[in-house]
Amino acid sequence: MLAIKAENISKQYRLGQVGTGTLSHDLNRFWHKVRGKEDPYLKIGETNDRTTKGNSEYVWSLSDINFEIEQGSAVGIIGRNGAGKSTLLKILSKITKPTTGKIYTNGRIASLLEVGTGFHPEMTGRENVYLNGAILGMTRKEITRKFDEIVAFSGVERYIDTPVKRYSSGMYVRLAFAVAAHLESEILIVDEVLAVGDADFQKKCLGKMGDVTKGEGRTILFVSHNMAAVKQLCNTGILMKHGNIVDQGGVNKIMENYIINELSPNSEFKYIEDLSKKAQIHNIKISNNKHIETTEFSHIDDINITIDYINRSVDKGVRINIAILDKFENVIFITRKRFEDMHENSLSLQIEGNRLIPNTYILSVALDTPGVELYDYIKGGIQINIVETGHENFLAGDTDNGIIHPPVIWM
Known part of the structure; x- marks a missing residue:
């Protein structure tokens, strides 16, 4: 049962107005209705996409549901x-x-x-x-x-x-x-x-x-x-x-x-070419254990991060630095990994499961040669959501090869 x-549910709003907004529009709708004609305002309006600036004052919040x-x-x-x-x-x-x-x-x-x-x-x-x-x-x-x-x-x-x-x-x-x-x-x-x-x-x-x-x-x-x-x-x-x-x-x-x-992180980081930088982060990919790109993880999942970069004039080994911040931009922990091979142009590391408690975090990425030069720094480009699964086993640790590096500051 x-x-x-x-059946065919649609909802139209006129920006900045209640209903159709003006008496003339309401009368126009009524006049079309009594003559058995279609509402003229159903033919106009744009999709409710908040990422773009529309040209119409009418927006379809729902369309043919x-x-x-x-x-x-x-x-x-x-x-x-x-x-x-x-x-x-x-x-x-x-x-x-x-x-x-x-x-x-x-x-x-x-x-x-x-x-x-x-x-x-x-x-x-x-x-x-x-x-x-x-x-x-x-x-x-x-x-x-x-x-x-x-x-x-x-x-x-x-x-x-x-x-x-x-x-x-x-x-x-x-x-x-x-x-x-x-x-x-x-x-x-x-x-x-x-x-x-x-x-x-x-x-x-x-x-x-x-x-x-x-x-x-x-x-x-x-x-x-x-x-x-x-x-x-x-x-x-x-x-x-x-x-x-x-x-x-x-x-x-x-x-x-x-x-x-829908949760692919690629759309949250936009590469803008800067020829003055010796090396520059080109793309950031975040994936789960199934190699699916996402920003949503169980707290027991590993978080795999791949950084694609452009090397213009670096001749020494580089290091990728990942900082996890809370929503107030306090550092939760930092993880780093060094790479000597400059021919790859792609660096990968992993944040092991059970390192983050359920919450929303901000990912910051830096590319440098330790003690020599900072080449590129991306702050707040991507959010990561950690959700609870019912298992409570939070671990700590430290290393300098892609796992946790001190300081570790728990929320």
Whole structure:
């Protein structure tokens, strides 16, 4: 049995405006409609590609989306920022209407799209639980039956009679998720909000969502940039890019497509020729143990880095220096490797698994001859995401041949 069906869903926005933006445009749409003609503004507009500067004031956030979701499925919706994931969930949640197309749903929908969705800031946590339940179509008796379980899961029992405007963002999302997951809706829609909670709460939420799909037969749509969480929870996936669905099917196939085609690090480093440099970094490739280029790794994976360089006038051995920085540009560790053969024009080294805890890191690369000259330096060109897999075995060490070189500074 189908839980959700989307037919030809598109969503158009006019930049800087609400709706079509002007009364003349609205009247023009209406005049075409009463005459039985197509909306003239459906023929204009550009794809929502944030990497380019468009020429049109109209943008298609979604374009001709079609899919079917079976009841009891856990569907991971993945893609880069700006792919249209959140817009799609807002349409499915009936927060906004599609410009074209129709959505068919079978059952009540509970959505958690941002912190405190559906909460009234002046009302207490207790009152908001009942308010959210009523919005979902639950009776007071049904909500009361689930109330103690919701509060226990959220961990905010001490503050349940405090207005939620005084809650921290973590408390907000704990209670909001508890309400959405425990009240008896047939479809649960969750956006990236779980990133607000701490690690223990995220594990708790993933476990609850697993119980919801496998034990209770409810349908989940889950948007996250945490590939480990998507793989753990979901059995099917939808890959989006620039407002289009580019692939859908089994979650492992979708994730592999995403890693190979969307997370390639090459696009984040751009070579600009500088003839004044004796040697220059030309390309940076990062790959996993399967030789797939990606910026997403399990913390137990080896990270293989290959640096292609141009040698213009260096006649001595060179050294490649890799610095791993946190998001505040603090050095986590440095790894180095020396090369005496100047005919290769390609240097490779490996960061062994279990060296980085789950987090987002910045990769910096330098090319030099030790004690002689620094030839090229690339800072912040590539980000690396390390995700958790459930194994906790972080090692340290030092060497000067492609593994860790001191200092090692753990976050």
